[in-house]
Amino acid sequence: MASLAVTSTFPAEVLGQGAVHEIHEIQGRGLSSPQAGTPVTTNDNVVTAVGAGGFFIQTPSARSDDDADTSDGVFVLHGGEPPVNVGDQVDVVGTVEEYFGFTRINAMLAGGSVSVDASNQPLPAAVEFHASRPSPDPVSPSCRREYECYEGMRIRIATGTVSSGSQHFSSDPVAEMYVAPTASRGFREPGIEYPGLPGLPVWDGNPEVFELDPDKLGLSNVSWVPGTVFTATGVLGYEFGGYEMWPTELTVRSAAEALPRAVRAKAPGEITVASQNLLNLRENAGSTKLGKLSRLIREVLGSPDIVAVQETLGRTALRNLASRIRSDDPNVRYTVHFGATGGFQSVGFLVRSGVTVGRVTEHGRSETFVDPRDGTVDRLHDRPPVVLEATAGGLAFTVVVVHN
Secondary structure (H helix, E strand, O other): OOOOEEEEEOOOOOOOOOEEOOHHHHHOOOOOOOOOOOEEEEEEEEEEEEEOOEEEEEOOHHHOOOOOOOOOEEEEEOOOOOOOOOOOEEEEEEEEEEEOOEEEEEOOOOOOEEEEEEOOOOOOOOEEEEOOEOOOOOOOOOOOOOOHHHOOOEEEEEEEEEEEOOOOEOOEOOOOEEEEOOOOOOOOOOOEEOOOOOOOOEEOOOOOOEEEOOOOOOOOOOOOOOOOEEEEEEEEEEEOOEEEEEEEEEEEEEOOOOOOOOOOOOOOOOOOEEEEEEEEEOOOOOHHHHHHHHHHHHHHOOOOOEEEEEEEOOHHHHHHHHHHHHHHOOOOOEEEEEOOOOOOOEEEEEEEOOOEEEEEEEOOOOOEEEOOOOOOEEEOOOOOOEEEEEEEOOEEEEEEEOOO
16 A cells, blocks of 8 residues: 555664564564564554554454464554554554563664554454453463463453552552453462472462553553452553553443451450561661551551561561550550561561460471472471460460461
């Protein structure tokens, strides 16, 4: 088709136009492109999404190879604000690159070009992600290379659920959320991640859970509570070792209740037990961290009779927290209990007044196992579990704290 307008041409030569390929030939069937490192030309594809520094193109539905194992979409790297719009039909000349595993065409190199043939073209149909795509079973993926076969393509989630909240990085304090394309969250089940080890339970690894980056292509950034249900349309990108949906449309269907949610009040005759990871509580922890943990234990956990704790770096650190809780509420008093030692990332207990401690015992410090990978004898517990035996209100009970 004759070009209606050449919108961008980088300095000619060196590159040359390269062989003409359809996108599925550029993407190939593997994790990387068979054309990586070579110049290519791909014509008459439709722009499906535009972001800072580049845009996505996809083969029109009528020209798709209809092969579930190859992607019909790819990202085109273009500096600054790309000179295209969604719905443009374009011809692209550039060099195929694998940028840390993300297949893209670099149109910024010498000889690279982007030309627009037509505008307002229909977008290719989006791949529907749902309960069976991507497959929740790693033994039976929905295509030969799960996610890779959809890289760069339009995808749609009619009913998705936030599995865990936004990640935090110094360069991106409100970053990607983990989501599942179903009406329920994905949780960590028992077992060793697939393919596991012989004779032991296997966890499937939740392959249906992936990342959602709300503002990657210019939408307003959001951070949703886990359990929030949404609808989204966008493209499937890849960065930092993970596949991500980069949305062009994103709508909340039902917002989950904000976290954290306080437990119900303790009923007469009950013993309350909680578990809390203190996230490397150090002896020199500042007032801000101690104050937050105090509020969490008092206002969210309801000042339970027993708090089993993980990642406290020594007895003094936990005593400081107990003191802060008492300072914030003189009616809530805790004593500190460890096992035989309280070393790096110890486990232990905060025990509230009114509970009588019978015995606190550390278990398994000397236990070993034979590593099936190399036959070496290794420690079974780098943070041995601790057992608390106690009584309260005429009830004898035992609590075990474990930090895997």
